Amino acid sequence: MIRLQGIVKYFHKGSVNEVFALNNISLQIDEGDFVTVIGSNGAGKSTLLNCIAGGFFPDEGTVSISGLDVTGWPEYKRARLISRVFQDPLLGTCPSATIEQNMALAALRGKRRGLAKGVKSRDRERFREELKQLGLGLDERLLDKVGLLSGGQRQALTMLMATMLRPDVLLLDEHIAALDPKTANQILLLTQEIVNQQQLTSLMITHNMKHAISFGNRLIMLHQGKILLDLKGEEKKNLTVKDLLSEFYKTQGEELAMDSLLLT
Numbered sequence: 001m002i003r004l005q006g007i008v009k010y011f012h013k014g015s016v017n018e019v020f021a022l023n024n025i026s027l028q029i030d031e032g033d034f035v036t037v038i039g040s041n042g043a044g045k046s047t048l049l050n051c052i053a054g055g056f057f058p059d060e061g062t063v064s065i066s067g068l069d070v071t072g073w074p075e076y077k078r079a080r081l082i083s084r085v086f087q088d089p090l091l092g093t094c095p096s097a098t099i100e101q102n103m104a105l106a107a108l109r110g111k112r113r114g115l116a117k118g119v120k121s122r123d124r125e126r127f128r129e130e131l132k133q134l135g136l137g138l139d140e141r142l143l144d145k146v147g148l149l150s151g152g153q154r155q156a157l158t159m160l161m162a163t164m165l166r167p168d169v170l171l172l173d174e175h176i177a178a179l180d181p182k183t184a185n186q187i188l189l190l191t192q193e194i195v196n197q198q199q200l201t202s203l204m205i206t207h208n209m210k211h212a213i214s215f216g217n218r219l220i221m222l223h224q225g226k227i228l229l230d231l232k233g234e235e236k237k238n239l240t241v242k243d244l245l246s247e248f249y250k251t252q253g254e255e256l257a258m259d260s261l262l263l264t
């Protein structure tokens, strides 16, 4: 479970460049919730994920995960609770290490990492079985360097690695945005499968309203650092892109540049 209480985040506070990125966000995300997060550019989506992951500390408010107050915890300390997948497939893996070495590192998430002598054969078999489930042939390429993989293969591997040790929280920061539509769809389906299988508590930022509606059990729309919409269950299931847009305009009372949200 994630609990955010009165989160306020400024950038460059007190200067002419001051940005009020998160405006008193209070939010409780229950165990097993899969939340899609949408909002226009600069709405505060990544900042919100960063406040949860520890990339930024809030100026005010508290963050708790699984009952632990992690507000003052640095990012590395939160890593035992949180896994994060970014837009750039290059960020989640080490390109100069092999697939099995990357997976062996992922298996140590949040633990003290030493220089391993090599991957044990028992682990290798486990990795092979896990990779087989992706259906991408990576189970035959354990000794290939990750830098040789395509963006989609790499992002699939990153998803697997991020969830090898079940995280308390999975943060997906536009993790399919850099992929072609077909691959993006495959990674989304893989995401859904993993999240459902492990009953993960997850937040997924997307610029695609259709994805925001069809994935997850809860949808949050941010604008100017505030939560404009928070829908779950049946309310979310029955949503259409048209509804979502009209809700947005209603709450705002103005037409905003939503082009990027409508793309694809």
Ligand SMILES: Nc1ncnc2c1ncn2[C@@H]1O[C@H](COP(=O)(O)OP(=O)(O)OP(=O)(O)O)[C@@H](O)[C@H]1O
Binding pocket: 011, 012, 019, 020, 021, 039, 040, 041, 042, 043, 044, 045, 046, 047, 048
């Ligand atoms: N490190 C930073 N330094 C200064 N300003 C920042 C920083 N990170 C974010 N901001 C500002 O905070 C606001 C919220 O940014 P954020 O990246 O959270 O938005 P977003 O909703 O993720 O946008 P996008 O969809 O464009 O990625 C923006 O005005 C942004 O310019």
